[in-house]
Amino acid sequence: MRRIFILFLSIIYSAAYAQEADTWSLQRTVQYALDHNISIQQSELNKRLSKLTQLQSQLSQLPNINGSASYGRSFGRSVDPTTNQFVQGTSYDFMGLSGNADVLLFGWFQKRNSIASNRYNYLASGADLDQLKNDVSLNVATGYLRALLAKEQVKISQQQVKLSSAQLTQTRKFAEAGRVPELDVAQLEAQLANDSANLITALTDYTASILDIKALLNLEFQTPFDVAVPDINLASGGISLNMSPEDVYIEAAKNFGTIRSTMYKLQAAQRNFWAAKGNLMPQLGLGAQLGTNWSSTVKEVASATIVGAKETGDFVPVLDTTLAVYRPDVKFTTRDVPLKTQLDNNFRQTVSLSLNIPIFNGWQSQYAVKQAKINMLTQELNKYQAELKLKQDVYKAYNDATNSIQKYYAAERAATSAQRAYEFAQKRYDLGLTNTVEYLTTQNNMYASAANMARAKYDLIFKFKVIDYYLGKELKL
Numbered sequence: 228m229r230r231i232f233i234l235f236l237s238i239i240y241s242a243a244y245a246q247e248a249d250t251w252s253l254q255r256t257v258q259y260a261l262d263h264n265i266s267i268q269q270s271e272l273n274k275r276l277s278k279l280t281q282l283q284s285q286l287s288q289l290p291n292i293n294g295s296a297s298y299g300r301s302f303g304r305s306v307d308p309t310t311n312q313f314v315q316g317t318s319y320d321f322m323g324l325s326g327n328a329d330v331l332l333f334g335w336f337q338k339r340n341s342i343a344s345n346r347y348n349y350l351a352s353g354a355d356l357d358q359l360k361n362d363v364s365l366n367v368a369t370g371y372l373r374a375l376l377a378k379e380q381v382k383i384s385q386q387q388v389k390l391s392s393a394q395l396t397q398t399r400k401f402a403e404a405g406r407v408p409e410l411d412v413a414q415l416e417a418q419l420a421n422d423s424a425n426l427i428t429a430l431t432d433y434t435a436s437i438l439d440i441k442a443l444l445n446l447e448f449q450t451p452f453d454v455a456v457p458d459i460n461l462a463s464g465g466i467s468l469n470m471s472p473e474d475v476y477i478e479a480a481k482n483f484g485t486i487r488s489t490m491y492k493l494q495a496a497q498r499n500f501w502a503a504k505g506n507l508m509p510q511l512g513l514g515a516q517l518g519t520n521w522s523s524t525v526k527e528v529a530s531a532t533i534v535g536a537k538e539t540g541d542f543v544p545v546l547d548t549t550l551a552v553y554r555p556d557v558k559f560t561t562r563d564v565p566l567k568t569q570l571d572n573n574f575r576q577t578v579s580l581s582l583n584i585p586i587f588n589g590w591q592s593q594y595a596v597k598q599a600k601i602n603m604l605t606q607e608l609n610k611y612q613a614e615l616k617l618k619q620d621v622y623k624a625y626n627d628a629t630n631s632i633q634k635y636y637a638a639e640r641a642a643t644s645a646q647r648a649y650e651f652a653q654k655r656y657d658l659g660l661t662n663t664v665e666y667l668t669t670q671n672n673m674y675a676s677a678a679n680m681a682r683a684k685y686d687l688i689f690k691f692k693v694i695d696y697y698l699g700k701e702l703k704l
Contacts, residue, residue, distance in 0.1 A: 249451040253371050253704045256444065256454075260367045261360055263445045270356045277349040284345045288338055290330035298322045309522035309573060317524075324570070325518035329581075332513050337505030344498035351491035358484025361696060363443075368692050368702045370440045374454045376685040377433035380678060384426040387674045391419040394670075398663070411663040418667050457704035459688065466632050466687070468694070472625035475697055476618050482699035483617055489610040496603040503599040506592045509584045516577040521569040531559035621697055628690040631683070638676070638683035645669075645676035 251259075261267060299322075304315040308323060331338065395415040401407040441448055470478075480486050536553040543550055564572075585592060652669035655661040692702055 250453050250455045252455045253368060253457075253702065256371055256440065257364045257367050257702055259446070260363050260444050264363050264443075265445060267356070267359055267363060270352075270359050274349070274352040274356050277345070277352040281342070281345040281349045284338070284342045287341075290328045292326070292328045294324075294326040296322075296324050307522050307524050309520050309525055309569065314524055320523040321521065323518070323520040325516070327514065327516045329512055329514040332511045334510040335505035335508040337502050337510075340498045340502035340505065344495040344502065347491045347495035347498065351488045351495065354484040354488035354491060356484075358488065361484060361699075364702050365693070365696045367440070367443055368696075369689065370436065370443055371454055372685050372689050372692070374433065374436040374440055375456065376681060377429065377436045378454060378456065379681045379685075381426070381429040381433050383674060383677050383681065384422065384429040387422045387670075388419065388426050390670070391415065391422045395419055406659060407663070414663045414667060418670075459684070459704065466635070468625065468628060468632075472622045475625060475694060476621040478699070479617060479621055479697040480614065483697070485613050486610075486617060489606065489613045493603070493606040493610050496599070496606040500596070500599040500603050503592070503596045506595065507585060509582055512581045512583065514577075514579045514581060516579075517575070519570045519574045521566055521573070523563065525564045525569055526561040527564050529560045529562040531557050533557050617697075624690065624693045624697065628687075628694055631687040631690040635680075635683040635687045638680040642673075642676040642680040645673040649673040 298320070300318055300320050301314070302318045304313060306312070307314050307319070308321055395412070395418075398407060398411050398415050402409055402412050437452055437454075438448065440446075440454075441450070441452060446452065533555045535556040537556050539552045539554050541552040543552060649669050649672070652661060652666050656663075656666040688704070695702060
């Protein structure tokens with residue numbers, strides 16, 4: 228049964244490590260997360276939208292140019308758009324072409340301030356993206372170190388199972404030779420069962436940590452994944468922080484995306500305030516218009532012939548008599564005026580200057596100024612709050628890193644002492660100078676110290692990576 232149980236553990240262990248063919252380093256893991264994280268992709272889209280908004284505000288300085296064309300048929304009594312005369316009892320076709328352009332000559336730098344505001348918003352979106360990438364990198368590094376710790380715990384548990392199994396075999400031989408009682412065999416069998424349960428727990432924790440990393444990476448869960456164990460040498464007595472917490476904060480304030488983002492957003496709010504102020508002042512604009520039209524009612528004389536004379540009913544005195552006034556009787560034919568001729572004849576141009584003076588618009592402009600000022604004050608508080616939080620976080624991280632050094636030293640000394648005590652206990656047990664309970668107690672203390680040292684080691688590494696995170700350094704092992 229013992230052999231079957233050990234074989235079962237070996238199968239579980241082999242299944243957990245079947246993915247070792249595809250080993251991921253921390254740098255590869257972080258880069259994959261940066262390339263596939265959905266939040267980062269959404270932030271990149273927001274940055275692109277901010278860029279388009281900035282570009283649109285820059286192009287708004289160009290003149291507005293519009294053109295229009297119309298064609299229609301009129302029925303009944305209406306005004307001919309070409310002759311401006313009433314037309315009744317007939318239908319006709321008409322067409323119009325027009326274009327206009329206008330540009331703001333002076334508007335108290337309203338557009339300039341809007342452009343600057345959008346530019347700062349674009350820079351803020353870039354800073355937010357950088358901060359998100361750093362946060363994702365730190366989260367991935369945290370999960371990666373957790374998986375490394377779980378993997379080392381598996382290694383420690385495996386060694387413990389292996390040692391307990393070997394010790395059980397030796398104790399059985401001692402019991403058969405009559406050197407130790409059967410009770411010692413039973414105690415070691417219980418120890419092996421307990422160590423095996425610890426190994427299963429360690430394997431479960433490692434599998435869970437791998438699933439957590441895959442979730443962070445948006446990686447398919449069936450994809451082979453195993454963390455690469457780096458060669459980390461933590462020399463005893465040589466671990467220290469070379470910077471003061473204030474130096475770390477000063478450096479972090481230069482590179483931290485949150486600080487840069489709040490600074491840009493404050494500058495954008497200031498520009499918005501001055502743009503809102505510009506709405507209260509008169510604005511000078513220049514406009515130009517072009518237009519022409521055509522109508523099917525417009526005719527021109529094609530030919531004319533005098534066929535006689537007609538009395539007009541008027542008379543003029545000539546000497547002692549009066550003579551009747553005649554007018555020539557002319558017959559003529561008409562034809563439609565060609566399209567090009569009408570368009571040329573009706574072509575008109577207009578240039579104008581306009582002065583727009585805001586007098587009253589329901590206090591909308593005044594309230595816009597007040598809202599912009601409140602938003603500016605809010606951004607000032609946000610900037611101060613971000614700086615204060617960063618300083619608090621940096622000092623806390625620095626203090627945690629300092630404490631983790633001492634914890635690691637203590638765990639290292641405890642592990643060394645426990646190892647030495649186990650070696651003495653092993654020799655005494657082999658000579659029959661100590662009982663099984665004392666031996667197992669010493670062995671368990673050794674493995675507990677080794678596990679504590681592993682936790683202290685990776686906790687120390689993580690705390691130092693947090694300092695690197697605030698310094699803007701690449702997270703790598």
